[in-house]
Amino acid sequence: MPKQFENSDVNAANGERKSAEGLTRRQLVVGGAAVAGLTTAIASGTAQANTQKPPGPxxxxxxxxxxxxxxxxxTGATSGIGEGTAYAFAREGAKxxxxxRRENLGRQVEARIKGFGGESTYMQxxxxxxEDxxxxxxxCVQKYGRLDIAFNNAGIVNPNLAKLHExxxxxxxxxxxxxxxGVFYSLKHEIPHMLRQRGGCIVNTASVSGHRGFTEIGPYSVSKHALLGLTKVASLEYAKDNIRITSISPGGVDTPMLRRVxxxxxxxxxxxxxxxxxxxxxxxxxMARAVMFLASDDATAFHGSLVDVTSGILD
Structure with missing residues (x-):
């Protein structure tokens, strides 16, 4: 049993009377709305999703x-994380x-989004x-008039697994x-629009490889380490302009790229x-849900955050 829960009965004996849900009065007061939401979830039996069987789209x-x-x-929404995130945002009403780079795949993704009633535009x-x-x-701004959220996701892994000297x-x-x-170019051209509209949110796709070294994918690991630094700098430079810039660091994600590696x-x-x-x-x-959280109004304190989404690989 985790240590933070071992002394719950002792706390109750010391005058912290438990609620029907097993929470003390102090926990209920300090936790505020968050605890209230938790108790509702406990009562309904849905406090904890099954991590072995995560919900689908x-x-x-x-x-x-x-x-x-x-x-x-x-960027990079013709497959993998970018594609899944495009579907997820569209299903929540976003444009x-x-x-x-692959126009045939881009047109397919665009058609799928429009097929379920979403609003989407692909551009090669x-x-x-x-210049691209x-x-x-x-x-994007010409078509829709503004830019609220940018997900800089495009990325590749080096095609050949090899040590650095090879x-x-x-x-x-x-x-x-x-x-x-590519992310630098994206930030360079996204941020001026957000400055004009006095706010926005940017999420960059980093990687567990940006926090650790992995053999035979040296170029990829180096690029993601650099991306984390870029995220930190950008977040500091524009924090007072109401522009939040963060990153996610996925671990193993079921994408064509990971399957190939x-x-x-x-x-x-x-x-x-x-x-x-x-x-x-x-x-x-x-991964899409992590991006959507960081892009939401629930994440207003997340500035320069390098969010680990690795299911425990980064402990």
């Missing part, structure tokens, strides 16, 4: 959802403007090119140009999942 759109009327820009862009990024961000300079630079310089390492998808403390690989929907 919403099945219907809510035009009056949490992000109704908000304009959300996403989603997204990019990716390569985040390695500043500028056109993409400006295109990495090609071209692959190394391409990884940095996509994962780090595991295959290259000679392991099955299931074998790779066993190394994760909860015993399974995270879903893109779980």
């Amino acid at each position: 919403a099945s219907t759109i809510n035009p009056n959802g949490r992000f109704a009327g908000k304009v959300v820009l996403i 989603v403007f997204f990019c990716g 862009a390569d985040v390695r090119r500043e 990024v500028k056109a993409f961000v400006d295109g 990495q090609s300079a071209a692959d190394f630079l391409d990884t940095l140009n996509t994962n780090t310089t 595991r295959e290259q390492r000679g392991m099955s998808f299931e074998e790779g999942s066993k190394a994760i403390p909860i015993g399974r690989t995270n879903t893109v929907e779980e």
